[in-house]
Amino acid sequence: EVQLVESGGGLVQPGGSLRLSCAASGFTFSSYWMSWVRQAPGKGLEWVANIKQDGSEKYYVDSVKGRFTISRDNAKNSLYLQMNSLRAEDTAVYYCARGIYDPTGLAFDIWGQGTMVTVSS
Amino acid sequence: SYVLTQPPSVSVAPGKTARITCGGNNIGSKSVHWYQQKPGQAPVLVIYYDSDRPSGIPERFSGSNSGNTATLTISRVEAGDEADYYCQVWDSSSDHPVVFGGGTKLTVL
Numbered sequence: 154e155v156q157l158v159e160s161g162g163g164l165v166q167p168g169g170s171l172r173l174s175c176a177a178s179g180f181t182f183s184s185y186w187m188s189w190v191r192q193a194p195g196k197g198l199e200w201v202a203n204i205k206q207d208g209s210e211k212y213y214v215d216s217v218k219g220r221f222t223i224s225r226d227n228a229k230n231s232l233y234l235q236m237n238s239l240r241a242e243d244t245a246v247y248y249c250a251r252g253i254y255d256p257t258g259l260a261f262d263i264w265g266q267g268t269m270v271t272v273s274s
Numbered sequence: 275s276y277v278l279t280q281p282p283s284v285s286v287a288p289g290k291t292a293r294i295t296c297g298g299n300n301i302g303s304k305s306v307h308w309y310q311q312k313p314g315q316a317p318v319l320v321i322y323y324d325s326d327r328p329s330g331i332p333e334r335f336s337g338s339n340s341g342n343t344a345t346l347t348i349s350r351v352e353a354g355d356e357a358d359y360y361c362q363v364w365d366s367s368s369d370h371p372v373v374f375g376g377g378t379k380l381t382v383l
Contacts, residue, residue, distance in 0.1 A: 188372065190317075198309070198317065198360050200372035214370050248316055255323075257305040258364025259372065262328060264316040 155179035155263055157249045162268030169239050169272070175232040175249030175265055183207075183227035186252030186259055189234050191245035192267075199245070202234065203252065203259070216242075239272045246270075276365040278375035285381045286351050294378045296344040296361030304363045306344040308337060311377075312357045320359075321346060348380070356382045 161173040173189070189201040202223040203212045211223055222235040232249055246269050250261035279297040286292040296306060306324050309317040319328050321337035324344065334349045348355055361375040 190374075197358075197377040198311075198362075198374045200362075200370075200374060203372060212370055212372075253322070255305075257323065258307075258366070260305075260307040260319060260322040260362070261309070261317070262319045262322070264318070266316055 155251075157251065157263055157265035159247065159249050159265045159268040162247065162270045164271045164273065165239055166274050167240060167272055170235070170237045171239065171270060173234040173236065173247055173249075173268060173270070175234075177230045177232065177251070180251070180263075182225075182230040186254050187223075187225060187232045188250045188252055188259075188261060189223060189232075190248045190250050190261070190264075191243075191270075192248070193242075193245040196245075201247070204232070236270070239270075241272050244270060244272050275368055275370065276363065276373050278361055278363065278373055280359075280361060280375040280378045282376070283379045283381065285383055286348075287383045288351055288353060290351055292348040292351050292355070292380055294346040294348075294359050294361075294380065296346070296375050297342055298344075298363065299342060301342055301344050301363065302340045304339075304365070306337065306339045307362045308335075308346045309360045309362065310355075310357045311360065317360065351380075351382055353382050356380055 188203045220238045246267040248267045249265040251263040252259045308321040311317040324339040325337045
């Protein structure tokens with residue numbers, strides 16, 4: 154079964170750090186773009202970051218540039234999101250998503266169940 | 275940056291056809307993807323590359339894209355289709371290339 158399982162969420166104080174993980178199974182992880190997408194309580198989906206199959210290309214939404222780092226370990230079938238200098242507005246459910254890509258664009262065909270990050274004092 | 279505009283809400287009676295639009299500048303030149311999200315659940319891809327359906331998605335779901343508007347059409351709407359729907363594109367000209375629309379709440383009357 155194709156599956157993505159996120160972990161690492163929790164409560165953190167403003168200015169703190171957190172590292173999210175996403176464990177992939179049931180498919181060849183190294184063949185796919187991977188992404189993080191978040192959803193603040195009661196709000197819509199917001200893309201956070203993408204990473205190419207070999208990690209050679211990474212993209213971030215402006216609001217997290219310089220604070221968040223996306224990475225992957227293809228040997229461990231795992232995706233990560235290192236989040237530093239966290240702010241209240243980073244509070245959200247964070248989803249890991251698999252990307253299917255062709256030259257016209259990227260779609261997310263498999264999603265994890267999400268992990269909640271709460272930034273509050 | 276590229277902006278996608280969706281109506282906040284659409285209402286439809288059971289058995290009728292729902293159409294959810296996604297507006298963007300020359301969106302017809304891009305590939306549009308659609309996601310369904312029910313309360314408390316992760317999003318599910320229902321249409322990709324404008325009009326393709328992933329396996330397991332009913333034929334009642336279809337998509338089109340032309341000019342400045344992409345449309346998700348749900349035929350013979352069922353109570354179980356009530357959900358939030360999001361469109362998404364890849365803006366290749368941007369260094370933050372993934373864009374989601376604001377979402378549309380589909381209410382089945």
